[in-house]
Amino acid sequence: MKRALLAALLSASLVPLPAADRHTPRDFQARRGLVVAAHPLAAEAGRDMLKAGGNAVDAAVAAAFALNVVEPFASGLGGGGFMVVYLAAQKKTTVISFREKAPAAATPSMFAERGEAAEEWKSERGTAVAVPGMLAGWDLALRTYGTRSLAQTAARAIELAEKGFPVSPTFSAINKDEYEKLLKNAGEESVYLNQGLPYEPGDVFRNPDLARTLRTIAEKGAREFYRGELADRIAAAVRAHDGLMTVDDLAAYQAREVEPLRGGYRGLEIATVPPPAAGGLHVLQLLRIMEAWPVRKWGPGSVASLHHLSEAMRFIFAGHGRTMGDPEAVSIPMDELLSADYAAGIAARIRPDRTAGAYPVTASDPAKDRRENTTHLAVVDKDGNIVALTQSINDFFGSGIVPEGTGFLLNDHMRDFDTDPASPNAPGPGRRPVSSMAPLIVFRDGRPWLALGSPGGLRIFPTLVQIISNIVDHGMGLDEAIEAPRFFSSSGEGKAKPLAIESRFPEAVRKGLEALGHKLDVKEAYDKYFGGAQGLMLPARGKRLWGGADSRRDGSGAGY
Amino acid sequence: MKKILLSGAALSLLLAAAAMPSAAQTALFEQPALITSAGQSADVQIASVQARKAGLRSVLIKAAGPKDLASAKTLVLVLGASLKGLGAAGLDTPKEKERVASLLAEAKAKGIPILVLHLGGEARRGDLTDEMAAAYLPAARMAIVIKSGNKDGLFTRICQAKGVPLKEIEKTLDLVEPLKQAFK
Numbered sequence: 001m002k003r004a005l006l007a008a009l010l011s012a013s014l015v016p017l018p019a020a021d022r023h024t025p026r027d028f029q030a031r032r033g034l035v036v037a038a039h040p041l042a043a044e045a046g047r048d049m050l051k052a053g054g055n056a057v058d059a060a061v062a063a064a065f066a067l068n069v070v071e072p073f074a075s076g077l078g079g080g081g082f083m084v085v086y087l088a089a090q091k092k093t094t095v096i097s098f099r100e101k102a103p104a105a106a107t108p109s110m111f112a113e114r115g116e117a118a119e120e121w122k123s124e125r126g127t128a129v130a131v132p133g134m135l136a137g138w139d140l141a142l143r144t145y146g147t148r149s150l151a152q153t154a155a156r157a158i159e160l161a162e163k164g165f166p167v168s169p170t171f172s173a174i175n176k177d178e179y180e181k182l183l184k185n186a187g188e189e190s191v192y193l194n195q196g197l198p199y200e201p202g203d204v205f206r207n208p209d210l211a212r213t214l215r216t217i218a219e220k221g222a223r224e225f226y227r228g229e230l231a232d233r234i235a236a237a238v239r240a241h242d243g244l245m246t247v248d249d250l251a252a253y254q255a256r257e258v259e260p261l262r263g264g265y266r267g268l269e270i271a272t273v274p275p276p277a278a279g280g281l282h283v284l285q286l287l288r289i290m291e292a293w294p295v296r297k298w299g300p301g302s303v304a305s306l307h308h309l310s311e312a313m314r315f316i317f318a319g320h321g322r323t324m325g326d327p328e329a330v331s332i333p334m335d336e337l338l339s340a341d342y343a344a345g346i347a348a349r350i351r352p353d354r355t356a357g358a359y360p361v362t363a364s365d366p367a368k369d370r371r372e373n374t375t376h377l378a379v380v381d382k383d384g385n386i387v388a389l390t391q392s393i394n395d396f397f398g399s400g401i402v403p404e405g406t407g408f409l410l411n412d413h414m415r416d417f418d419t420d421p422a423s424p425n426a427p428g429p430g431r432r433p434v435s436s437m438a439p440l441i442v443f444r445d446g447r448p449w450l451a452l453g454s455p456g457g458l459r460i461f462p463t464l465v466q467i468i469s470n471i472v473d474h475g476m477g478l479d480e481a482i483e484a485p486r487f488f489s490s491s492g493e494g495k496a497k498p499l500a501i502e503s504r505f506p507e508a509v510r511k512g513l514e515a516l517g518h519k520l521d522v523k524e525a526y527d528k529y530f531g532g533a534q535g536l537m538l539p540a541r542g543k544r545l546w547g548g549a550d551s552r553r554d555g556s557g558a559g560y
Numbered sequence: 561m562k563k564i565l566l567s568g569a570a571l572s573l574l575l576a577a578a579a580m581p582s583a584a585q586t587a588l589f590e591q592p593a594l595i596t597s598a599g600q601s602a603d604v605q606i607a608s609v610q611a612r613k614a615g616l617r618s619v620l621i622k623a624a625g626p627k628d629l630a631s632a633k634t635l636v637l638v639l640g641a642s643l644k645g646l647g648a649a650g651l652d653t654p655k656e657k658e659r660v661a662s663l664l665a666e667a668k669a670k671g672i673p674i675l676v677l678h679l680g681g682e683a684r685r686g687d688l689t690d691e692m693a694a695a696y697l698p699a700a701r702m703a704i705v706i707k708s709g710n711k712d713g714l715f716t717r718i719c720q721a722k723g724v725p726l727k728e729i730e731k732t733l734d735l736v737e738p739l740k741q742a743f744k
Contacts (some may be wrong), residue, residue, distance in 0.1 A: 169708075173683030177644055179602040183609075197606060200731045201708060202680060503687055524686045529643060 011448045019547035020024070023526050025480040028547035030559020035063055036534040036547040037377035039075065039454075040556035041165060042066040043549075045156040046379055047558035049148070056379040057085060058148040060387035063377050065157035065214070066136040068408065069207060070165055071554070073174050073396045074375040077184045077213070077225065078234075078403075078410040081391025082132035082273040083441045084260060085145055085396065086448050088384035093271040093441060099135025100130035100413045105244040106429050107419035110200045112413075124181055126243020128399045128412035132225075132234070134391060136255040139222040141387075144257065151351065153219035158214045161407070165204035167199040170528075170554045175199050185241065185400030191407055192397065210359075210407030227513025228251045230406065236411065237403040252430075263338060265442075266291060266472055268449070271438035275332055278324045279382065279438030282461035283468075288343040300474040301505060303512035306350070310489035310499050310518065311350040313462050317490040318360040325424035326431045332424075333542060355517035361494035374455030375441060378536045380545055386536070388439035389452040390460075436460045442468065448538055450478075454550070459488045463531040471537075478537045479548035484542050488528040489518075504525055528552040581652065587744040588701050588725075589673055590628050592617040593677050594632035596624035598660045598692050600645030603679040604638040606732050611636070623659060626666035634743070635667045637696060640680045641688035654686060660692070664699050667676075668676040674701040675742065681708040681731050690714060698722040706727060 028034060033056075035046030037087025046063030060083065063508035068076035073400065077079065081099040086093045110127065111118040122126045126230045139150060146153075166176075175182075188196035191207050199205055218222055224230050231250040238245040260271040263284030270287070272280030289312045298304040323332055336342055351357060376391035392411070393399075399412040416433035418425045425434045438460050439453035450471065463486055470481035485504040490497045496520035499513060510520055523529055532553035537546040570623040595611060597604035597620050618636070620643075621628050629635065638659070644658060664676050667674055676697055678684065684698045697703060697718045707728045719726040 151658065169683040173680065176606065176680055176684070177602050178641055183605070195733060196609065197732050200706075201683070203731075487662050505611075522687075523643075524688075 005200070010249045015321065016113055022392055023483055023551045024265065024479065025483045027479045028549065028557030029486055029545055029558060030545045030547070032560055033059070033380060034383040034536060034545040034547045034559035035059055035377065036536060036549045036555065036557040037067060038062050038532055038534065039067060039070040041070045041160060041554045042377065043558035045160075046377070047560060048139040048156065048380070049153065050381055052556075053144065054148050055383065056385035056387045057141050057146040057379040059379045059381065060154055060377060060389050061142055061146065061153040062156055063379065063470065064138060064389060064391060065190070066160060067375055067377070067423045069157045069210060071171070071211075071375055072207070072409060073171070073178065074373055075134070075391040075393055077100045077130050077408040079391060079393035080130075080411065081389060082277055082435070082437050082439055083137065083141055084271060084273060084328065084441050085141065085443050086317040086386040087145065093260050095142045095258045095260050095273050096137050096257050096272065097256060098133035098140070098434055099276055100133050100411055101249075101253060102414060102417070102427050102429060103245040103249040104429045104433045105246070105254075105412075106427040106431065106490060108426040108428055110522075111417070111419045111425055113205070113286060114423050114437050122415040122419070123395060124185060124399060124411045125399065126238040126241035126245070126399075129238045129401065129410045130413040131253045132247060132411060133253060135217065135222045135225045136253055140257065141253040150221060155526055158211050161214065164204040164271065167203045167205050169201045171205070172199050172201045174396045175522055179348050181400040182397060184461035186402050190402060192402070192409070207407045209405055213251070213408060215405045219415075226253055230403070233403040233406055234410065235353060237401050241399075241401050241538060246307050248251050249310045263288065265468065266405045268472065269443040269446075270440055271443070275324065275327045275418045275434070276432040277435040277437050278320060278546050278548070279436040279460045280440060281337060282320070283438050283440065283464050284338055285316055285343065286312055286461065286465045287468065288338070289347050289432040290338070290465070292344070292347045293467055296473045300476070301509060302518070303410055303509055306499070306501070306509065306513060307516050307518070308350055308352070309462070309465070310487060311356060312346060313489045313490035314356070314359050314496055315346045315349065316346040317492070321418070322422065323424065324434045324444070326433070329428060329431050352514065355496055357437055357496065357517065359494055359496065361489035372455060374437065375532070376453035376455055376534045378453065378534055378540060378547075380453040381472045383539070384448070385449050386441060386448055387454050388441055390439040390453045392455070398560040404545045408513065431499050438464055440464065444540065447540060450535060450537050451542070454531035454533035456529070458490065461535060462488050467533055467535065478535055478546050482533050482535060482548040482550050488530060499515050500529065526552050574720065586740060589675055589743045590633035591743055593621065593634040593636050593675075593684040593743070594618070594624055594628055595620045595638065596628070596663065597622050597642030597645070598637050598639050598656070598696055599689060600649050600651060600656060601638070601640030601642035601680060601684060603640040603684065606679050606695065607636060607638045607677050607735070610695050610735040614736045614743070616739060616743055623651065626664060627660050627696070629670060632672060632675050635672050635674045636662065637674055637676050637690060637700070639676060639696065640684045640691055641686060641692065643744045660696065664696065665712060668699065673700060673701040675701055676703040677735075678705040679735070681706040682711060683712075685709055685714070689692060694707070694718060697724060700724050702727070702742060704735065706730070706732065715719060
């Protein structure tokens, strides 16, 4: 009887308690393996791969394939990303980098010469599309560290694409947001519109073209995408929209394995992704600056905390535009940017009683970036292997261009290049644009303790730092830390941009910030502007795994 | 004429209180219509496409100003705040509110009736959209909203308080028929 009761309790513990509303913090729990992703069906696809004996890499790719179907507006075959992998047996952490590349015909002035139309050419024309790296990255990860084939990991996604699934309010809202672009580039008959209109919540979304594409990839491998008929269709679609990509660009694409970027915070070690991702670097920079401050004493959501962190963000952004680029094309002073002196130099310029007012001048203006795109998932398997994977097609629904008959969207990651030809992040042949992505794994006493990541464009690194601080400094649980109110600030052209805050910050905090000189930009209570983080925690004691998934989108977890 | 319209509005109001209102039995609006946004969400594009399908003569100007009402006989105001849309239009919240206020003032001065639409459903509710609903709905002659966006009864409460006929539809696909009925 006792055993039955215990079994019932253990079984029940795998399912989170019902939440008061979708935003009430709730941690997903599991004992052997756990997946968190931006859609429950993707988390389940990963969980089922784990249960079938796949490892964390297999499950991550299965969930990633599924996301292409159920969250097609945020990532998919037409995009790219970064994956941090921890291999428990070897105690090794590595990074698979599959960031997109500019076509060979790209030039530094290709957007500047478009004048006021530059943004359109960077986001909604064929010139917006960079050579996709997604499938090459998944394939490299599987071949190097997985135990399953592309075909096995794509199986659930194919099933979902064929059978369909009910559209969520999040999907519907984003579909409506991007309606104009989809009408223009995908057309009224596109699978991404329902009788020429955006999908409503509850409508069933099916994507038979994507199912067919995935079957082709399952049969013929990634080579079909880069050198086969799919490559022909991709290049044709890009060029039909005034783009530059050729089949040779696709044939030349290669994902790569690189060393992680490492740093720390209050005795913890952090492994994240190196440039061309700037997000990882900025996470480490901001945390290093914060180490000098009594953040715990200030308290979560306090005026002092928001003031100091937002000022630090402004100084970091001031350096961003001047130093970041593709490390194969420009020299990035990484040692200097990660040094104690650099952090101390910024901390010394932050006054406790008012905003600095002036910041080093940079040409870019991060405040203009309102993109909420991208997606993040994390997996831990029964052996303790971990994957933190952030991937994207850039803007929601990418460029809106769908290669004929394929059912997947092409990215607009050329938009991540600077328009200014003199920028270290100017486009050029084969260059990889700077990314804000920052999947990461945090280690405590040499053991993996937290895997984390988020979408959200330039808000990614501030969001991740706030979550880490909420856990480390303020003792919050994982999902509590994820759901806590967020803020974001930046500088551009030497001036402070408004401090964006979720409306849940109390009036007293807002007034306190205004008294220090901050101009506020109050967002919604739970605003996906600030990202949609997913994370896993592996406490040192006890065997339970914890997962947190962001309610700002459709985050969910599935374990066993 | 005014009395007839008021009677129609009162009747519609009673129906709005019931589960399925049928507000637009009598045409309340004339063509051509100026379709514009309050909040710059892409929902305004949906309104324009459905107006075309309903056979209405209309012009879509997402960030219309008072001068754009010159040849319009109806103002269709599509509620829905979008950060992305505001950014793309080069507007911020205060500027958008100012623009819509000036447009409504011009419509009132010219006696142009206003049809308010909320097509984003539950996901297009939020602080700014709700604020705009409270500010602009009272000026409407009629409102059509997606049912899921009115789960908490916000639109019903405002419309009942101000005597504005309210029509709920399930989906944006269902917008064509009420538009046909509402326009002469």
